[in-house]
Amino acid sequence: MRDHVHVVLIGDRYVGKTTLLSSAQYGRFEENVVPLLETGSLPPAFLREPTKVTVTDTSLRCQEEEEICRIISSADVLCIVFAADDEDSMIRIQTYWMQLVTKALPVNATTPIVIIGNKIDLISEQSQHERLLEQHILPLMTFYDRVEMCIECSAKTMENIAEVFHVTNKAVIYPIAPLYDARHHRLQPAAIAALTRVFKLCDEDKDDLLCDEELQAFQKSLFNAPLSREELHSVKSVVSNATRDGVSDNSITLTGFLYIQKLFIERGRIEATWTVLWAFGYNDNLRLDTDVLVPGLKLEVDCIVEISPVGFDFLARLFHQHDFNRQGTLSQEQLNQMFSICPSIPWEDEIYPSSAEYTWSLDQFLSLWVYLCWSRPDEFMRMLVYLGFVHTTLTGDKRVDVSAAISLSSTRHEERLLGTSTRKTYIAFIFGKQQAGKTTFLKALSRTGSQYVLGYQLRNRTGVGVHTLNGERHFLIAREYSLNTEDREIISSSFCADTCDVIGLCYDVTDTTSSVYATSLKDFVVKPGPRVVILACKADELTHIPHSVFQHDDVRAEQNAPIVKVSSIKGNVDEAAAVLIKEASNPFLAESLRNSIPRWSSSWLPVVGTMIGFVLVGYMIYRYRVRS
Numbered sequence: 001m002r003d004h005v006h007v008v009l010i011g012d013r014y015v016g017k018t019t020l021l022s023s024a025q026y027g028r029f030e031e032n033v034v035p036l037l038e039t040g041s042l043p044p045a046f047l048r049e050p051t052k053v054t055v056t057d058t059s060l061r062c063q064e065e066e067e068i069c070r071i072i073s074s075a076d077v078l079c080i081v082f083a084a085d086d087e088d089s090m091i092r093i094q095t096y097w098m099q100l101v102t103k104a105l106p107v108n109a110t111t112p113i114v115i116i117g118n119k120i121d122l123i124s125e126q127s128q129h130e131r132l133l134e135q136h137i138l139p140l141m142t143f144y145d146r147v148e149m150c151i152e153c154s155a156k157t158m159e160n161i162a163e164v165f166h167v168t169n170k171a172v173i174y175p176i177a178p179l180y181d182a183r184h185h186r187l188q189p190a191a192i193a194a195l196t197r198v199f200k201l202c203d204e205d206k207d208d209l210l211c212d213e214e215l216q217a218f219q220k221s222l223f224n225a226p227l228s229r230e231e232l233h234s235v236k237s238v239v240s241n242a243t244r245d246g247v248s249d250n251s252i253t254l255t256g257f258l259y260i261q262k263l264f265i266e267r268g269r270i271e272a273t274w275t276v277l278w279a280f281g282y283n284d285n286l287r288l289d290t291d292v293l294v295p296g297l298k299l300e301v302d303c304i305v306e307i308s309p310v311g312f313d314f315l316a317r318l319f320h321q322h323d324f325n326r327q328g329t330l331s332q333e334q335l336n337q338m339f340s341i342c343p344s345i346p347w348e349d350e351i352y353p354s355s356a357e358y359t360w361s362l363d364q365f366l367s368l369w370v371y372l373c374w375s376r377p378d379e380f381m382r383m384l385v386y387l388g389f390v391h392t393t394l395t396g397d398k399r400v401d402v403s404a405a406i407s408l409s410s411t412r413h414e415e416r417l418l419g420t421s422t423r424k425t426y427i428a429f430i431f432g433k434q435q436a437g438k439t440t441f442l443k444a445l446s447r448t449g450s451q452y453v454l455g456y457q458l459r460n461r462t463g464v465g466v467h468t469l470n471g472e473r474h475f476l477i478a479r480e481y482s483l484n485t486e487d488r489e490i491i492s493s494s495f496c497a498d499t500c501d502v503i504g505l506c507y508d509v510t511d512t513t514s515s516v517y518a519t520s521l522k523d524f525v526v527k528p529g530p531r532v533v534i535l536a537c538k539a540d541e542l543t544h545i546p547h548s549v550f551q552h553d554d555v556r557a558e559q560n561a562p563i564v565k566v567s568s569i570k571g572n573v574d575e576a577a578a579v580l581i582k583e584a585s586n587p588f589l590a591e592s593l594r595n596s597i598p599r600w601s602s603s604w605l606p607v608v609g610t611m612i613g614f615v616l617v618g619y620m621i622y623r624y625r626v627r628s
Contacts, residue, residue, distance in 0.1 A: 002284075005172045007055045007165070008071055010097060011081035012089045016118040019155040020081065021057050024165055029156045036062045048166050049173055055165075069104035076172045078113045079164075082137075084129060084152060085122040090136040098144060110178075112171040115140065116164055117152035145183060148176055174270045178286050180262070187262050190286040195273075197341040198280050199257045201388040206321050206337075209251035221391075222279050223272075235260065280391055293390060294381045295403050302412040302498035305377040306425045307370060311405030314389050319365050329359045342386040346372055346379055350454045360451065363473070367449035367464040370425055370475045375462075377406060412498065416528055416587040426584035427499060428478040429530070431487050432506030433517040437537025438480045441506060441566055444573040445478055467577045474581050478504065484517075488524045497529040501584035504576075505561070506535045522561060531583040532561040535576055539565035 009017040018037050022030045025040055036059040047053060056075075058068050072078060080097050082089040093115065105111055115137060123129045133150070141147045148171050153160035176182070179191040187195070202218045203210060210218070212232055220226050227235070239246040239256040242263075246256030264272045283289040297305065307315070322334045330338075339345045347368055360368075373380040381402045384390075389402050415421045430438050442453050442463035449464035461480040466473055481490060490496055491503065503525060507518035518534065525532055562583070564576045 002051060002076075002173055004052045004054070005169050006074060006076045007053060007079060007168050008058065008075035008077075009055065009079050009081055010058050010068065010072065010100075011079075011116075012083075012086075012092055013060055015081045015083040015086065015089050016155050017081045018057050018059070020116070020118055020153070020161070020164070021055050023155040023158060023161050024055070027158075029158065035059050042165060046162060046165065047169060049169055051169060051173060053165065053169055065100070069100065072101060072104040075111055077168050078111055079116050079168055080113060081116045081118055083122075084117045084120045085124075086119075087132055087136070090132060094136065094140060098140070109146075110175070111146065112175060112177065113144070113147045114164075114168050114171055115147060115150040117150065118155055120152045120159065121154040121157050142183065145177065145181075148182075170271070174274045175284060176265065176270055178284065179270065179273060180265045185266075187258060187265075188286075191261075192258060194277055194280075194282050194286050194288075195258055195261055196254060197386075198276060199254050200341050201280065201391060204321065206324065209248060209253060210257060211251045215252065222276055238263070280388075281385060288386065290382045290385050293385045293402060294378060295401070297377055297408075299377075299408065300411045303409045304423075304425065304427065305373055305380075306407050306409055306423060307366075307373050307380075308405055308407040310400065311373075311384070311389075312366065314384070314405065315366060315369055316362065318387060319362050329361055330365060331359055335360065338387070341388075342383060346376075346383050347454060363466045364449060364451045366473070367451075367466055367475060370449075371454055371462065371464050371477060373406065374425060374427070374477055381405065412501070412587065413528075419586065419588055421501075421585045421587055423585070424473065425475045425477065426501045426581055428476055428502045428504050428580050428584065429491070429496065429500045430478050430480045430504045430506060430535075431491060431518070431521055432535075432537075433484060433508070433511075433514045434482075435511075436506040436508045436514045436518070437535075437566065438482065438506045441504070441535060441537060441573060441576070442478055442480055444566075445476065445577060448574070448577070449475065465573070465577045467574070467581055469578070469581065474585075476577050476581055476584075478580075487521060491521055492524040492526050494526065497526045500530040501587065502531045502533060502580050504533050504535050504580060506537050506566075508538050509536050510538055528588075531587065533576075533580050533583055534561050534563040535566050536563055537566045540567040540570060 009021060011017050018033050018035065019030065021037050021040070022033050024042055024046060027043075027046070037057040039054055039056040042053045042055060044052075056071055058071055060068070078101060080093050080101075082093060101113070117133075117137075137150050141150065149167060151160065151164055151167055153164045155161065177188075179188055180186070181188055199210070200206075202214055204214055204217075205211075215232065215235075216226050236247050236250070236252065236256075239252065239259055243255055243259050246253055246259050252260070261273045261276070264270065277286070281288050281290075281293050299305065318338065319330065322330055322338045324334065335345065369380065372383070384402055384405050389405055390400070409415075409423050409425075410421070430441065432438050439453070439461060442461055445465035446453055446463035449466045454460075454462045454464070461482065463478050463480075465476045465478065467476065468474070481487060496503075505518040505521055508514040522532060562579055564579050566573055566576050
């Protein structure tokens with residue numbers, strides 16, 4: 001809701017603009033007023049909304065037309081005033097003032113206009129007055145979309161003065177134009193889209209109906225005022241009588257929900273509809289304000305963004321809501337329905353191979369979100385906003401911010417100092433000679449997680465695997481590096497140290513040159529940096545693997561790199577995933593730290609420590625004797 005509204009009064013001479021403002025400011029009628037009042041604020045007690053309202057008076061007697069145009073361009077809402085006893089002032093709204101407003105405002109301006117009839121205390125014949133209104137004022141409301149209403153008052157008797165400024169204030173705070181097409185008496189397309197999203201988020205069981213329990217939850221959450229059984233019955237009766245399919249199985253359909261909101265607007269309760277839309281993240285232009293709802297992240301280069309337990313709970317609930325047939329999987333159609341309230345499916349351009357026959361288990365569904373959170377955390381949070389995380393996730397009785405769906409890890413430097421990591425998501429870089437089996441490994445890994453290799457067409461081939469360790473899901477995001485010319489540069493870089501937890505060196509057990517290339521890369525691994533695991537790919541293609549292929553035991557021990565067989569035919573990489581995650585969760589920096597300390601320091605440290613101990617004991621004995 002806006003915190004300030006600027007009202008501009010325009011109209012012919014002697015229609016009572018200045019008197020109108022004076023009566024509102026001072027709460028009484030002043031017989032003699034100056035021709036033009038300075039811009040002033042209305043007293044808070046005079047207003048119904050917690051909004052500061054300033055009003056600018058204008059006068060053709062005191063100001064040039066050019067100056068009035070400049071003031072018009074600064075208005076949040078325009079009030080064109082006519083005298084109820086002066087037909088000429090009515091006619092000039094069409095012939096002069098609307099043309100001046102069109103000249104002063106940009107073509108795409110949406111500044112609302114309220115027409116005010118002053119001096120109703122001077123009307124002598126009501127029927128004649130109503131005829132003049134029908135002839136000169138009502139056509140304006142039909143012809144000009146921005147003319148929202150006409151209201152009459154008397155600055156002298158104070159009749160309707162408070163209501164005048166309430167409706168002008170309301171025209172800005174609760175704008176009707178984005179929601180309602182007054183000319184055709186229907187909701188605007190953008191309003192339908194926004195309210196449809198609200199409906200789908202409130203439909204907890206995803207049956208395209210709002211039952212009594214869902215309506216009550218909606219009412220209590222937004223207005224803190226549950227409906228009685230009689231009120232619920234009355235709402236359904238109104239909807240049922242006005243629409244053909246607004247009620248089904250004693251529940252409100254989307255058609256019925258949209259009708260209720262339209263009815264609120266037509267009956268002057270537009271604030272109810274805006275309250276709903278604001279609560280679900282929309283701004284005054286009916287755009288989902290994700291820039292406000294999604295906090296900016298400041299990340300250290302060597303930490304990652306993970307999904308928090310609250311985030312995983314929300315995603316699991318989302319999965320089960322859309323698993324209508326309770327088969328434990330989501331079809332592509334169900335996934336499309338889930339994302340129908342979003343701009344797109346966030347990973348749809350990255351999945352390879354593309355297929356219309358996707359089915360996703362819960363682990364596979366979560367793996368895709370883990371990948372998105374790691375690769376594009378801002379987009380991850382933005383998607384959760386679209387899907388209703390802010391509005392459906394509660395801690396106690398309070399909604400939580402979308403930042404509760406993520407957690408920032410410790411830096412890798414800190415983890416390596418401690419020699420341990422408590423993360424649930426780890427990053428592996430996969431290197432190896434061409435045809436060594438890297439992509440096959442990713443595909444096999446992905447079957448447990450992301451199901452398909454991601455980023456395939458962008459040469460960022462990535463697979464996500466899930467492995468259960470101590471009863472908890474652990475995710476391994478493995479990215480393949482396929483250009484051998486860049487391997488040594490990447491594996492020895494600070495980028496690798498900052499962004500990778502474990503390196504998988506793939507080699508083809510049937511190709512000796514492949515194993516030689518893989519072991520040669522070990523010498524270039526950045527220190528301090530990620531752990532290393534050697535992946536013996538295509539191990540099921542030989543009945544007997546020569547010892548030389550695995551390299552010598554002393555070489556393996558020196559590099560501290562376990563070797564794991566990977567089956568390409570069976571596609572079983574569970575052991576490899578388990579070893580990669582185990583190595584990643586036990587980072588080491590100890591060896592590097594020992595290497596950085598001079599040899600003499602390690603041999604003299606015990607001696608220095610003993611000497612310091614003797615000094616401290618001697619000093620304590622001395623202090624004791626002095627006190628004695």
